[in-house]
Amino acid sequence: MASNVQYRHEVLHRTPHKIPFPCPHRPATEQEARTPNTALNEFPLHVDASLFESAPDGMVLVKRTGKIMPQGSCIDMSDWEISEQSLAAQLKFQTMLAEMSATFISLPADQVDGKIQEAQKRICEALNLDRSMLCRFDAKTNELITTHSWTAKGIRACPSVSERDLPWITRTLLSNQFVSFRRIDDLPEEAAKDKETLRLHGPTSLVIFPLAAGGKAFGGLAFGSLRADREWSTSLVEQLGLAAQIFANALSRGLAERELNRAYQEIAELKQQLEKENVYLREEVRLEHQHREIVGESDGIRRVLQQVEQVAPTDSSVLVLGETGTGKELIARSIHENSRRKGRIMVKVNCAALPATLIESELFGREKGAFTGALSREIGRFELANGSTILLDEVGELPIELQSKLLRVLQEGEFERLGSCKTIKVDVRVIAATSRNLQQAVREGKFREDLFYRLNVFPITVPPLRERRKDIPPLVWHFLSLLSQRMGRSIETVHGATMDALKSYHWPGNIRELRNVIERFLISSTGTELRGKLPQAEGIEGDIRPQTFEEIERSHFLRIFEMVDWRVRGEGGAAQILGLKPTTLESRMQKLGISRPK
Numbered sequence: 001m002a003s004n005v006q007y008r009h010e011v012l013h014r015t016p017h018k019i020p021f022p023c024p025h026r027p028a029t030e031q032e033a034r035t036p037n038t039a040l041n042e043f044p045l046h047v048d049a050s051l052f053e054s055a056p057d058g059m060v061l062v063k064r065t066g067k068i069m070p071q072g073s074c075i076d077m078s079d080w081e082i083s084e085q086s087l088a089a090q091l092k093f094q095t096m097l098a099e100m101s102a103t104f105i106s107l108p109a110d111q112v113d114g115k116i117q118e119a120q121k122r123i124c125e126a127l128n129l130d131r132s133m134l135c136r137f138d139a140k141t142n143e144l145i146t147t148h149s150w151t152a153k154g155i156r157a158c159p160s161v162s163e164r165d166l167p168w169i170t171r172t173l174l175s176n177q178f179v180s181f182r183r184i185d186d187l188p189e190e191a192a193k194d195k196e197t198l199r200l201h202g203p204t205s206l207v208i209f210p211l212a213a214g215g216k217a218f219g220g221l222a223f224g225s226l227r228a229d230r231e232w233s234t235s236l237v238e239q240l241g242l243a244a245q246i247f248a249n250a251l252s253r254g255l256a257e258r259e260l261n262r263a264y265q266e267i268a269e270l271k272q273q274l275e276k277e278n279v280y281l282r283e284e285v286r287l288e289h290q291h292r293e294i295v296g297e298s299d300g301i302r303r304v305l306q307q308v309e310q311v312a313p314t315d316s317s318v319l320v321l322g323e324t325g326t327g328k329e330l331i332a333r334s335i336h337e338n339s340r341r342k343g344r345i346m347v348k349v350n351c352a353a354l355p356a357t358l359i360e361s362e363l364f365g366r367e368k369g370a371f372t373g374a375l376s377r378e379i380g381r382f383e384l385a386n387g388s389t390i391l392l393d394e395v396g397e398l399p400i401e402l403q404s405k406l407l408r409v410l411q412e413g414e415f416e417r418l419g420s421c422k423t424i425k426v427d428v429r430v431i432a433a434t435s436r437n438l439q440q441a442v443r444e445g446k447f448r449e450d451l452f453y454r455l456n457v458f459p460i461t462v463p464p465l466r467e468r469r470k471d472i473p474p475l476v477w478h479f480l481s482l483l484s485q486r487m488g489r490s491i492e493t494v495h496g497a498t499m500d501a502l503k504s505y506h507w508p509g510n511i512r513e514l515r516n517v518i519e520r521f522l523i524s525s526t527g528t529e530l531r532g533k534l535p536q537a538e539g540i541e542g543d544i545r546p547q548t549f550e551e552i553e554r555s556h557f558l559r560i561f562e563m564v565d566w567r568v569r570g571e572g573g574a575a576q577i578l579g580l581k582p583t584t585l586e587s588r589m590q591k592l593g594i595s596r597p598k
Contacts, residue, residue, distance in 0.1 A: 084460035093126055093239060101246050109254035109261075113148065116247055121149040123243060125224070127236075130226045131203055134156045134211070134247065136219040137174070139237065144170065144220075151488060155226055155342070156202075162342055165197040173210040173220045178241065180207035180232040205230035209244035213252035221247055293330050295478045296471035300463035304331060311458045314336035319455045320433040323463030324572035325512030328433040329393060331462055333433060336389040349381050351567040352394035360402055360418055367419035380417065382409060386426040395455065396436035396447060397570045403448045410454045413490040425466035465507040465514060472503045475511065480530065492528040507532050509563040516562055554592045566596045 007464070011469040100119050109114055120132040134148035145165070149158040163170045168191035172179050181187055182205050184198045203224030211219040222246040223229075294305065311318055312335050320328045329348070354362055365380030381390060392398070398406065409415050414425050432455045441447035465472070476499070478493050498521070507513055521532030560574050567573045568582050575582040589595070 008285050013097065061223075090235070090239075096122060096126065097239065097242055097246065100243070102418075104246055104250035107250065109257040110248050112254040116148045117150055118252065119243070119247070120148060123240070124150055124152065127223075129223050129230075130155045130223045130229075131222075133222045133224075136211075137170075137217070137220075138231065147219075152180060159201040161197060161201070164193075168194045168196045169208065173208065174217050176210050176212055176215070176217050178209045178237070179206065180237060181205065182229050182231050202226045204228070206230045207233070207240060209241050211244060211248040211251065213248060213255075216412070219248075219251070238489060245302075260500060286568065294327065294334060295475050296468060297474065298463075298468045298470040300468050301471060304460060304462055305334075307460050308338065310332050311460075313340065315339075315429050317429070317455055317457045318431045319438075319457070319459045320431065320462065322435060323461060323464045324431075324435045324512055324567065326462040326464055326508035327511050328435075328462055329391065331432060332391045332431045336391075336429075339429070341388050341429060344393060346389045347381050347385035348391045348393060350393045350567075352397040352567055352573065353459060354436070356399050363402070364405065364415050365417040367417055380415075381416075382415060382426055382428055383424060384427045385453060387428075389429045389431060392432045392568070394434055394436075394570045395432040396434040396438055396441055400446065400448070403451045407448065407451045407454060410451075423545075434570075465510040471515070473499065476502060476518060479515050480522065483519050483522050487522060489522060489529050490528055491522065491525070495529055495531045498531050501534050512565050513563050550592060553588075554594065557589070557592065557594055561594070561596075 004249065100122075104112070120134070124130070124132050132150045133146055135144045135146050137143070138145060141163075143163050144161055146158060146160060150298045151157050161271055168188070169179050184195050184204060187198075198204075203226045204222040205228075206222060208220050208222035210217040211221055215232070223240060235239055248582060289372060294301065296302075308331060318332070318335060320331050320349060322328050333346060336342060349363060351359065361378070361380065363380050365383055366378055368375065368377045392406075405415060409426070409428070409432060410564055413427060414423050416423055438452050438456075442449045442452050465475075480494075483489075484491050500518075502514070509516075517532070517534065518530075521530055525531050557574070557578070560577055564574050564577065568575055568585060570576070573582075575585045578585060
């Protein structure tokens with residue numbers, strides 16, 4: 001007789017705790033040979049054949065009790081080693097579950113997946129199962145997605161199934177109930193589709209538990225047998241259900257940890273974004289408070305203000321470029337007010353507005369008797385600006401013979417008054433502004449190249465108003481606020497067509513022209529709404545009275561002077577626009593009785 005014969009005990013058999021015992025002197029019948037696989041117990045039991053011996057007349061002697069029993073009869077082993085071995089196997093399995101629970105409690109989220117697959121393998125091997133599969137429900141479609149699986153050697157891998165393949169099982173799991181069956185036919189009639197899928201892919205016996213967190217199922221854990229039918233006893237279901245709870249807790253904790261990490265990451269990103277926004281807002285506030293006279297939100301004007309912030313703290317020379325009326329003087333004033341020289345007033349000189357004979361004495365001063373009419377000594381603008389900033393507006397109109405003297409001031413910080421040989425030292429920051437193309441003037445020999453490079457240390461180009469159309473509405477309201485207070489008017493709205501026309505106009509005179517147009521509209525508008533027509537839209541309306549050529553010429557000259565802020569010389573000046581020499585224009589002004597308003 002073999003010393004150790006392995007049998008399995010079917011707890012839920014009609015005669016619990018009994019196993020069929022074959023005759024030791026004859027081969028097992030076909031039915032007996034199948035008995036160890038069909039009458040499966042949850043845990044393997046080993047029955048020692050030395051406990052029995054043959055007796056006469058085909059009987060079997062049970063040594064422990066002394067009873068003689070017929071061959072092939074059932075022996076009640078409840079009080080014997082079967083019970084002891086079963087309890088030992090159950091204890092071993094419970095110990096394994098306890099170890100798994102302790103492992104998963106402190107397991108980092110990134111290690112959960114690997115440990116779950118390892119646990120599936122241990123459980124299946126301990127219970128002699130063929131397959132285990134863990135599925136998750138898609139949050140939007142409730143589709144089954146297999147995330148973890150284990151299959152015994154020689155068994156085909158877990159197939160990919162969906163909610164359409166197992167609709168009844170899916171609904172049952174979503175209602176937080178488990179499903180178990182020994183044979184596929186044990187499933188109810190409403191599970192017809194599920195039966196079809198199981199017959200095709202297996203398993204033949206299955207138990208599947210819902211994985212839930214917060215009372216809501218998010219997946220399922222299945223264990224199955226493909227090689228033989230398997231009875232799922234109450235105690236086994238309870239213990240496998242405990243494994244499902246362990247997995248569910250680990251997965252939900254891992255999911256919560258990942259969500260927490262994702263939330264921390266989002267918080268970090270939001271914090272970084274807020275810091276950037278705070279920097280931007282601080283920059284906005286700083287620009288708003290430090291450049292109050294400059295109105296605009298367009299990218300072009302913001303770039304200019306950023307350049308102002310960069311160069312203002314230094315003593316470097318600055319060349320402000322731009323068309324007439326773009327606000328070059330405001331940019332120069334902003335540079336000065338943000339510099340260390342802001343405690344003293346900035347001195348301004350319009351090089352185009354001074355006669356050529358007076359520019360030198362105006363800039364560098366004169367001694368008494370330096371020329372006819374010089375009845376007293378006067379200090380020049382450079383001497384006045386000592387320790388401060390001087391703005392040389394329309395520096396391109398400076399006579400060529402004076403440019404060398406200006407170059408010396410920039411290089412050495414010294415000069416002599418007109419009519420004096422005494423050298424005067426000054427500490428002056430020079431900001432030059434021009435609407436002329438100085439590089440073209442250098443090529444034409446009208447401007448010194450060395451002086452250009454001295455002035456062009458940090459160029460700032462102010463964009464024309466036609467490139468800043470986004471700034472027109474705030475500029476309109478800015479001028480309305482200034483002018484309406486001065487004129488005692490109250491404007492609450494701007495007519496839509498008027499604002500559209502203002503935004504689409506090409507503005508050859510830039511911001512200066514815009515201000516004059518707003519003032520004209522303010523005068524002509526009645527009520528609290530601003531209305532008006534722009535110059536290009538103005539036609540000949542009403543009665544036309546005959547005008548002389550001189551009246552027409554005078555009106556045209558006045559319109560041009562108003563557009564260029566009464567600047568005669570230089571690029572963009574009235575003389576250039578009218579196509580006249582500056583001296584000829586000045587002569588015509590005297591003849592027509594035109595003079596700059598004071």
